[in-house]
Amino acid sequence: MKQEKTALVQISNTNRQQITRNNNNSIFIDAQLTSLQARNTDRTPKRLFPHLQLELWAVVNNAGILKGFSVDFSSVGDFRDCIDVNLLGSVRVTKAFLPLLRQTKGRIVNVTSIAGELSLPFFAPYIASKYAAVGFTDCLRFELDTWGISVVSIEPETFLTGLTCPETILKNFDAKFKGSFKEDYGDDYAAAFKDLANLALSFLCPKISIVVDDLEAAVSLEHPYHTYKPRRHFLGRFICFCYEVMPRSFQILLMKLLFFMFFSESKAIKDIVMKIASWI
Numbered sequence: 001m002k003q004e005k006t007a008l009v010q011i012s013n014t015n016r017q018q019i020t021r022n023n024n025n026s027i028f029i030d031a032q033l034t035s036l037q038a039r040n041t042d043r044t045p046k047r048l049f050p051h052l053q054l055e056l057w058a059v060v061n062n063a064g065i066l067k068g069f070s071v072d073f074s075s076v077g078d079f080r081d082c083i084d085v086n087l088l089g090s091v092r093v094t095k096a097f098l099p100l101l102r103q104t105k106g107r108i109v110n111v112t113s114i115a116g117e118l119s120l121p122f123f124a125p126y127i128a129s130k131y132a133a134v135g136f137t138d139c140l141r142f143e144l145d146t147w148g149i150s151v152v153s154i155e156p157e158t159f160l161t162g163l164t165c166p167e168t169i170l171k172n173f174d175a176k177f178k179g180s181f182k183e184d185y186g187d188d189y190a191a192a193f194k195d196l197a198n199l200a201l202s203f204l205c206p207k208i209s210i211v212v213d214d215l216e217a218a219v220s221l222e223h224p225y226h227t228y229k230p231r232r233h234f235l236g237r238f239i240c241f242c243y244e245v246m247p248r249s250f251q252i253l254l255m256k257l258l259f260f261m262f263f264s265e266s267k268a269i270k271d272i273v274m275k276i277a278s279w280i
Helices: 076-104 124-147 166-176 180-185 187-201 209-220 234-245 248-263 267-279
Strands: 006-012 019-021 026-030 055-061 107-111 150-154
Touching: 055 076, 055 209, 076 107, 076 124, 107 124, 107 209, 124 150, 150 209, 166 187, 180 187, 187 248
Parallel strands: 006 026, 006 055, 055 107, 107 150
Antiparallel strands: 019 026
């Protein structure tokens, strides 16, 4: 990639100004530009970046939000917000820059998630939006192949980021679990959910550099892979692979077993599971 002639556009979820530039010819777009407010504005590249005189090398769609829990605990607004940023944000930015990418035969890098391949309970709005984002990325890859534009999907496992902060997630759950929900489900359900959440969140990987390395490869390599799946180590990669290729009936059986262990009235079973998890 020739630095003096190329540019990289990234859509991020930072608190920086709406449009800034760094020393590596990268332009960052704040995630707010992918929201509903962007629907009725002129999003052409010339209007967005009148100062952009470089060839466009890559667009990285990296904005994301996490809202809601199970379907019952999530509002329609939670689903709408997740879809609007996690899916439609990528759609808007991609369509805005496609004319420039067709000229340069550049590439689009969409940061999706393992949640776009695996259905897991209690994060329905997020997972629905990520499934849609993976589908959008696959369709885009096929459609833009004739233009010589590479489309890459980055599908990380569960890493420790601002989205997955355990304290924030449990605080948001407490805000949802009240009123009629608390009466219908009961305190035992809330306690079981928190035990399960704490167990899952304890496995979050803090090594964000693993994802950054794959992002760098997706952007800089002449012939990148169509999909990168950042995993913490070989065992993590093997476990995720086994679950992905497992027949759906087996996946459902595993989830039922997990629910039984955490939401049954037998405290002994839950204690055994927590003890085994502490050894891993």
